[in-house]
Amino acid sequence: MTFLPLRVRATRSGDMLCVNDTGSFFATTTRLLDRLGDNQLTPSDLAFLKAEGHAIDPQDRLGDVAYLYNLAERATFAEQLDYLILVPTLRCNLSCSYCQVSRAGLNQPGFDWDDATLTAVLEMLDTLPSPRIKIEFQGGEPTLRPDLIRAVIERCERFEERQFVICTNLQRVDDEILALFERPDLYISTSLDGDALTHQRNRTATDSNTDLFLHNLKAVIDRYGPHKISALPTIDPTAPPDIDTLIDSYAGLGFDSIFLRPINFQGFARKRHSASREQDAAWRAYHERFVRRIIERNWRDRSTVLEETYTSICLRRIFQPGAERHVDLRNPNPLGIDYVVIDHDGTVYPTDEARMLSRSGVIDLSIGDVISGWQSEQRDLLNAHASNFDDPACQRCTYQPYCGRDLVDDISRYGRIDMPRLETEFCRRHLHLFDFLFELIYDNDPATRYSLSRWLRLDSNPERLGARYT
Amino acid sequence: MAATICFAIPEESSAIVLSAARWIPGFYPHVMVDQADGEIVLSTAKAGADAKSLERIWVAALATERLAHAGRVRRAQAFATLAQ
Known part of the structure; x- marks a missing residue:
């Protein structure tokens, strides 16, 4: 045997x-x-x-x-480039306290794609061999340049499968933007930090901006339904919002997925929210209470199923390998192969966090540019360390098959990629999260099993989710 | 301390036992590990932790360490086959 x-x-x-x-x-x-x-x-x-x-x-x-x-x-099989994060402009019409990319001012020149960059992006799209394409427009605020968004989308008509996401603060929703939103292959992603007061404190700053955001958010949901648009909160872990208030803010708008995301230690946040470098036990306890509260609410009102997005992603990594393509949690996690970020100046980064690190002046993790390419030595050097298979700690970890590797996160927090794995925030966070998930998996409470089964997209509730041998 | 337990270090398996002990604080940050007089001492100040929970941690660490070498060999064979 x-x-x-x-x-x-x-x-x-x-x-x-x-x-x-x-x-x-x-x-x-x-x-x-x-x-x-x-x-x-x-x-x-x-x-x-x-x-x-x-x-x-x-x-x-x-x-x-x-x-x-x-x-x-x-194991991840990353072969063809088919996922792009495009930053047509770094300018923004808001100034959030934790802006991860240190956005440029609304009228600052030199922070939009120039003609040469746009041409290079369009020509690069023509060369992609994949029949699929997913493009996320990030910023800055990409709706400041609908002409650039439109040019990219029009160039993608040849792809058999297309998906576009505009990540927007919804401050500008005029006819030109609505014409883009009308496309069935286009989705909208925005931020909603909780109730109006919290959102205003963190992001919109003034009553008029807040009112405009809420008006536009409701208008877009009314027009297209909640599944066209996703929203996610950024949470200050030192002062997290009341759990039910946050859930109500989302459920009240028809959203069923809430990505509980602590402030990312990037951009302005490195100075203004320095405590965001490491998440502590209090944050992890808050996350657990949040998920347990969702489980209670799902059981009480079965007309809708709420989920905490990342918890569901991790759960599906346990039971349904290959079902997720979440690039922040995969193994190996090669950089600059199947997805890249193209910045406002044409610089290419392996991840959005890498772009943020460069903007913060921490380290230049660019791997090339859209005109001359990104098959660089730097990229290959990083990719030699992109898996968790060979790390001695991971080899002893029960959760290695479900977990991933995030070189850029390690560089961001510690300035190096060879930190003992168990001492990294990435490892601590996932060790705790998978501990929590297995507690739920072996919980006999029907309410827990009901939510877990829905998060796994099952039609029924299995008698048990995990084998037991005594 | 909420709980403390000691285990002898058998001479014939000391390498495995010492390695198992070394990994425990990383995987279970609330547990402290000391080595004294040919014994491994596990202790924790975590509220609610007891000797039984420390014993389970020790059994898990030891089993993982015992299986780690064989696991590495089996995994290397598997990857070699997959790479063909």
């Missing part, structure tokens, strides 16, 4: 959680592990491990191939 690589974690609820390389898992007691350590496994132990895919007979070729297939399913 061959055992698949297995890691064990003592959970908060008293179980011993065992996870193999492919992400298959079960909960057990210390007794099984004692027998495993003493080479005293019983026939019943062996039968369980075999049935659950944790052990394979040497003659079982199919079992071996299944293991390889499941292992490959866990």
Whole structure:
């Protein structure tokens, strides 16, 4: 009998959680592990491990191939560039206290794509071999340059599948912008920090800006429905909003997904919100209370299913490998291959955080530019360290198959990529999040199972979500 | 301290035991690890933690460490096959 690589974690609820390389898992007691350590496994132990895919007979070729297939399913396969974040302008008509890109003033010259950059972007689009394209327009405030957005979208007609997202503060929604919004392949992403007061304090600054935002948000939802538009809050972890107030702000507008996002330690936030460098136990406790409150509300009112977006993403990483394409949590996480960011001056960055770091003057992580390309030595150097397979801490971590690697986050926080993994914020955050998720997975409460099943997009509620062997 | 437990370091498996102990504070930040007089001492000041929870952590760390080497070999074989 061959055992698949297995890691064990003592959970908060008293179980011993065992996870193999492919992400298959079960909960057990210390007794099984004692027998495993003493080479005293019983026939019943062996039968369980075999049935659950944790052990394979040497003659079982199919079992071996299944293991390889499941292992490959866990790994990111990034090949063709088909996801672009475009920054047609860095200018913005607001000045949020935690602006992660240190936006340029509304009338500052030199912060929009020039003709040469636009031409290079359009020509680059022509060369992409993929039949799919996803483009996010970021800023600055991209709606300040609808002409550039339109030029890009028009050039993408040849793609079989297209998806466009305009990330906007919704301060400007005139006929020209509405003409863009009308496209069925275009989605709107905005920020909503909670109730009007909180949103104004963090972002809109004045009553008139706040009123305009709320008016435009409601108008867009009325016109297109809540599924055309997504919103996410940025939370100051030192003063998080009341949980029900925040949920009500979203649910009241028809949003069912809330991405609870603490201030990113970038841009203006590095100076104005220096505590955002590390998230502490208080933030993690707030996040847990938030998710548990959503579970309660989902159970009480089953007409709608609310979710905390990142919790759902992580849950689906456990059960549905390959279902998500969340570029902030994947392994390996190669940079500059399947997605890139093209800045207002044509500079190419591997991620949006890398762009923010450069704007903050911390480190230049650009990998090239849209005119001369980005097949650079810098990119290859970073990509040599883009996986969690070989790290000794990750090799001992039960959550390695579900987790990822974020080089840029490490550079942002510590100025280096070789920090012991367990000492990084990325690792601490995910260790805690997966601990929490497994607590929920093994929770027998029907309300918890109901929410988890919906977040997994299941039609029914399975009797159990995780195997148990006692 | 809310709880403390000690484990002997068997000579024949001292490398595995010491390595298991070394990883515990990273994976369980509320647990402190000391080594004294041929023993590993685990302790925690976390409210609600007891000797039983420390024992479970020790069993998990030891099992992971025992399986780690075999795991690395199996994984390397698998990746070599996948790369073909």
